[in-house]
Amino acid sequence: MKRRIASTFSALAALIVAGCGEQATPQAEAAPQSDWVMSPEIDAVASNGRELIVRGHAAPLGRVVVSGAGDLAYAVGADEQGVFELRVPRPARDTLFVVEARVGQEGFPAPYRLLIGADPHAPIALLAVGAPTRRLDGGRGLDAVDTDGRAALVSGRATPESEVTIEGSVTRTATADETGRWRLAGSGDGSTPIRVGGVAYSPAPNGAAQPDNLERAGAGWRIAWSTPGGGRQATWFPDRSITSR
Known part of the structure; x- marks a missing residue:
């Protein structure tokens, strides 16, 4: 590797x-990628002081799940234009979130992970293999x-x-x-x-x-x-x- x-x-x-994210059940990261399933893209993460607002786009009316270790997971639906806005609390520990499109019970992970640090001064970023x-x-x-x-x-x-x-x-x-x-x-x-x-x-x-x-x-x-x-x-x-x- x-x-x-x-x-x-x-x-x-x-x-x-x-x-305002809703609780969801995290899925295995190893779900097979399908060509016809649009991978969610995160465009920005902002803070309103109490929580983080994750904005991006996905397939129109598609479902997006952001999950961390254990049972830490949040889900949101994209609108008719494919835009989504997910509100999550800042994690209590540094977390690499898996971001995936969900079709039924099957998850299709994006080719990156979302890093959110517990410290408010820590960076927020998308990490991907072999990419900046x-x-x-x-x-x-x-x-x-x-x-x-x-x-x-x-x-x-x-x-x-x-x-x-x-x-x-x-x-x-x-x-x-x-x-x-x-x-x-x-x-x-x-x-x-x-x-x-x-x-x-x-x-x-x-x-x-x-x-x-x-x-x-x-x-x-x-x-x-x-x-x-x-x-x-x-x-x-x-x-x-x-x-x-």
Whole structure:
């Protein structure tokens, strides 16, 4: 699995510097994916102080289930345009939620998991195998550094369609897409100090004490998380105070 993840990371680009719910019954993550079932997409997560509001889109009138460990699960139906809004309390512990479309009793998991930390200052993001983390809390600059130990991805946000300079062992540029998100991929364990848009970062994605738990790492947070196939990836997030400069 690790070898497959590394090849997926490396294929993305050249070398760089050396991201009110109702209770429901959670389903197994291993449900087979069907081509005709639209995977739910989460667009944003906001907080109103008491709870988190998860917004996204899915199949029109489809059912979306967001489930964590044990019996922690919430469900919501999409409207006729496929838009859904799910309200959930902030979890008491760091949680990697499985997001799935539900057809009857069969679940069809999305290709990512939703990370929500227990700490209100912790990042909220979508984590996916071999893909850049998609951070959902606010700010620009560097969003995350992902690695499997041999390949790495850096990603962030900037002005849409602008060029971003990433300085490290080499200097590279990335172009933000129409939504303002950019990414660069290459080899390495993701620990090389870098500068993004003139702001310095010292990523520390590796060395987490416990898997699937967020912990402080320098001026940021990190998590080592297990992939469905038994592999391991790690992600480092800079603090939002840095990201928003």
